[in-house]
Each structure stands twice: as structure tokens, then as C-alpha cells.
Amino acid sequence: MSFQPTEPFVAAPGLTNEHAQTIYANFVRPRHAPPLKRQRRELPDGDFVDLDTFDGPSGAPHVVALHGLESSSQAGYITAILRGAAQRGWGATALNFRSCSGEPNRLARTYHSGHIDDALGLLKDLRARVTGPLFAVGFSLGANVLCRLLEDQGEEAPVRAAASISAPYDLDACCAKLDGPGPFHRVYRERFLRTLKSKARAKLKRFPDAFDGRAMEAARTVRQFDHAVTAPLHGFNSAEHYYAESSSGPRLHAIRKPTLLISAADDPMLESPVIPPSAKDNPHLSVVLTQHGGHVGFVAGKLHRPRFWAEDQALAFFDTLR
Numbered sequence: 001m002s003f004q005p006t007e008p009f010v011a012a013p014g015l016t017n018e019h020a021q022t023i024y025a026n027f028v029r030p031r032h033a034p035p036l037k038r039q040r041r042e043l044p045d046g047d048f049v050d051l052d053t054f055d056g057p058s059g060a061p062h063v064v065a066l067h068g069l070e071s072s073s074q075a076g077y078i079t080a081i082l083r084g085a086a087q088r089g090w091g092a093t094a095l096n097f098r099s100c101s102g103e104p105n106r107l108a109r110t111y112h113s114g115h116i117d118d119a120l121g122l123l124k125d126l127r128a129r130v131t132g133p134l135f136a137v138g139f140s141l142g143a144n145v146l147c148r149l150l151e152d153q154g155e156e157a158p159v160r161a162a163a164s165i166s167a168p169y170d171l172d173a174c175c176a177k178l179d180g181p182g183p184f185h186r187v188y189r190e191r192f193l194r195t196l197k198s199k200a201r202a203k204l205k206r207f208p209d210a211f212d213g214r215a216m217e218a219a220r221t222v223r224q225f226d227h228a229v230t231a232p233l234h235g236f237n238s239a240e241h242y243y244a245e246s247s248s249g250p251r252l253h254a255i256r257k258p259t260l261l262i263s264a265a266d267d268p269m270l271e272s273p274v275i276p277p278s279a280k281d282n283p284h285l286s287v288v289l290t291q292h293g294g295h296v297g298f299v300a301g302k303l304h305r306p307r308f309w310a311e312d313q314a315l316a317f318f319d320t321l322r
Helices: 018-028 076-087 117-129 141-156 171-178 183-206 213-218 222-233 239-246 249-254 277-281 309-319
Strands: 037-042 048-054 062-066 091-096 134-139 161-165 259-264 285-290 299-302 305-308
Touching: 018 076, 018 299, 018 305, 037 117, 048 076, 048 117, 062 076, 062 117, 062 141, 076 091, 076 134, 076 305, 076 309, 091 117, 117 134, 117 141, 134 141, 141 161, 141 249, 161 309, 171 183, 171 222, 171 239, 183 213, 183 222, 213 222, 222 239, 249 277, 259 309, 277 285, 305 309
Parallel strands: 062 091, 062 134, 134 161, 161 259, 259 285
Antiparallel strands: 037 048, 048 091, 299 305
């Protein structure tokens, strides 16, 4: 049965513009979280990821949250999920992708939009330990990772249900949008490239032959960075090869667990259609496409008292399935 939102999304007055939604949400989302335990999970390849987690009572649901590009468990949209879980008496875990917890990871490789192993290992561990339903929610890059995981695992995916918010289902088109003209896209692009390049420089000091440092420094677009760094670090022939192998959009038909897809038609980082039309052919998917909302924005309420609709809807979706 398709999930119907508990209320329609109505943008806060003054925030109908896609950039206003995206930027305002980034700055005003509260970042306080329930009391968390930082845990280090050792990985089979010798690397690690850091988790921020708390347990619910026996039998309670547990939610895993996956962040976006160059973000972390401290992102406001992640802490909103953690707070929502705590208010319901559930447990929750926020995964910091490799290199995103505040400490460099050990290996040359880091994380990317299609790397599912770290999230899958965590979910399998939790599924073996948690006695209640296991849910997962991803935002932006983390949403694409989650969808790729669900596609790869099919019926065996270790979750009861999942939610994908502002996923870049077509990575090639997403990069074309990010690398396009306009002052706002320049701001988004340069923000990502600033931290990506900083981490890449640190990598080269430890792994001098990992990739072409000159090509990395010359990169002025996300595509150029992915071609120079992301692709060679993770075994892809080119940026285009990486995008083709990692995009979740063409494989949404393979998802076999109830999954909520939330996106805004005006997402400034995604080309239209932001959700593949074929998603509606999969009965396991609930597709919610709003007119406004920006990229991981969805600011409702009032400017002085905002509400964050997408996080609320993801948790409401899980409420129906626990």
C-alpha cells in the first residue's frame, strides 16, 4: 500500500524558492542530538567507520541514518532523525562515512555514492542484535547509497523499510546540474570541492601514487574532481563509469522492501525528472514528489518557527510499519 503523507508540504512563507529552501534549511536546522555513544566499527579491509548511536528498549524499532556528500552525523537532518527516534522510544545509529567523522580513514579509498559495503555491514550487525524492526533513512548521497544497497540485496535487505530523501538517482545528470552556470550552483560546487580537495591533498601525502595530484588541483567542477580522484581511488575508469555503476535510478525496480522516496521537483542539484518515472511501477515504492522543497530542504511552518517536513514524513512512514 502506498504511503500518503500525513500532511501536504507547504513551504514556509518567503521560502518557495529552491535555493532559499536549500540554504535556509542548512543554516537553521537544530543540530542538538540525544545523548550518543561514539563507537568505532572495524571493517574487513582494515579501515574503520565511526558511529553515533543510542539503544532503545528491547523490542523497540531502531533507525539507521546515512548523511550526504561531505557531511556527517552532526548534520541537522541527521540529528532530526535521532531526536525523532528518541522521542518515540526507539534506538538509532548515525553512520559517518569513511573520512567524515572528524578523523581521516586509514586507506587511500574513502566513500562514494555507490559504495554500499560499510552501510550493509552495519545493518547486518544491527539486524543480528536489535530485537525490534530495523529502519534506514538516507539523505542525498546517503539516499543513493541506501537505494543501491536495497537494489543489490532485494528480499535479503536487512531492513523492515527505508526512506530516501533528495537522492541523486542519476549521478551524471546531478553533476551536470551542479557544474552548470549560475551563482548558486557555483556556491554549492565550491563548497563541495573545498573539503573534497582538502581531504585529497592529505591523502596524497600518505599515498603519493593514489591519483594525479595535478589533475585534482586543476579540477574546477565536480565531474573533473570525480574523474581525477573518485574514479581512480575506487576502481572506475572515468567519472562517467563511476556515475553509471553507482546511480540508483536505473535499478529502482529491484527494491523489494517498503521504501519511501521523497524529492522536490525544484531541487537545484537535480535535473528533471528528479525521481525516475518508472519508480511508480514498483509496488514496494511510495513516491512523494513535492512542487517545492529544494535539496534536503522541505522547510514548513514559519521562518521563526520552522518545521522540517521530510524528516517528519520519513518517521511517520516508519510508524506505519513498526
